[in-house]
Amino acid sequence: MTGSGKQHDNIFASPQAKSDFVFDEKVAAVFTDMINRSVPGYATILSMIGVLSARYCTPGSNMYDLGCSLGGASLAMAHQIPHQDYRLFAIDNSPAMVGRLSNTLAEPDSAGLPVTVLCEDVCTTDISNASVVVLNFTLQFIAPARRAALIQRISDGLRPGGILILSEKIRFPAPSLNELFIDLYHEFKMARGYSELEVSQKRAALENVLIPETINDHKQRFQDAGFQSCDVWFQCFNFASMVAVR
Numbered sequence: 001m002t003g004s005g006k007q008h009d010n011i012f013a014s015p016q017a018k019s020d021f022v023f024d025e026k027v028a029a030v031f032t033d034m035i036n037r038s039v040p041g042y043a044t045i046l047s048m049i050g051v052l053s054a055r056y057c058t059p060g061s062n063m064y065d066l067g068c069s070l071g072g073a074s075l076a077m078a079h080q081i082p083h084q085d086y087r088l089f090a091i092d093n094s095p096a097m098v099g100r101l102s103n104t105l106a107e108p109d110s111a112g113l114p115v116t117v118l119c120e121d122v123c124t125t126d127i128s129n130a131s132v133v134v135l136n137f138t139l140q141f142i143a144p145a146r147r148a149a150l151i152q153r154i155s156d157g158l159r160p161g162g163i164l165i166l167s168e169k170i171r172f173p174a175p176s177l178n179e180l181f182i183d184l185y186h187e188f189k190m191a192r193g194y195s196e197l198e199v200s201q202k203r204a205a206l207e208n209v210l211i212p213e214t215i216n217d218h219k220q221r222f223q224d225a226g227f228q229s230c231d232v233w234f235q236c237f238n239f240a241s242m243v244a245v246r
């Protein structure tokens, strides 16, 4: 099973010194299990990214899955679009992730799909002639000071009428609601088999790495970057997914 990315996530199960969360070999090996048990609605979000892409993918256009990890969103898109007149760029800067995704795409189920995997920083990757851009839980890991420039590059690279799908862990403006939803989220993780130690050690590792913003922060940034309309299409506790149309 090594290399398949289907192993059980027990990365934070034993006591350890605090260090920042990174997308290394160890995380890539358990990532499918980790994200399914850590993001409320993850399977639904992937499936609906496929539905939205099938609606918005125009002939001859490019699509981008920025921060693709093991390609959950890319595969949902490629398997739900009824034609192959597009190119989907699946991009991540973790060699462990892109290596595994390349192996998956070489399997018979996926052979011949118009998907190109690139190991690049999403902040500098070329985006052009795009009908669909996906940031599925990736912007939250980009330094806040670099976020506006990335959203602007995406806006500039989209065709008129093209769509950006942005999923993020979010922060609530009211401190009491913010605490409530973080607490309910921790209950959600424990109901999926994580211990209190796993929850608290991962929380500490993510502290300076995953920086959530409010829905209004995202809406304001979309507007500043020239998107015509935007709104939330999915939310569960402190996890949300938005669409923004160019």
Ligand SMILES: Nc1ncnc2c1ncn2[C@@H]1O[C@H](C[S@+](CC[C@H]([NH3+])C(=O)[O-])CC(=O)[O-])[C@@H](O)[C@H]1O
Binding pocket: 023, 035, 066, 067, 068, 069, 070, 071, 072, 073, 091, 092, 093, 094, 097, 120, 121, 122, 123, 135, 136, 137, 138, 141, 142
């Ligand atoms: N600057 C960067 N450039 C490229 N990749 C980056 C960068 N920063 C972080 N990443 C990559 O963004 C991904 C975030 S995970 C996305 C899940 C996926 N979208 C999914 O639909 O399963 C979300 C999560 O783990 O919560 C990781 O693979 C990082 O290597």
Ligand SMILES: O=C(O)C(=O)Cc1ccccc1
Binding pocket: 034, 035, 038, 039, 169, 202, 203, 206, 210
């Ligand atoms: O697990 C968490 O606390 C999260 O916020 C979600 C998550 C999922 C996968 C990698 C990093 C963060």
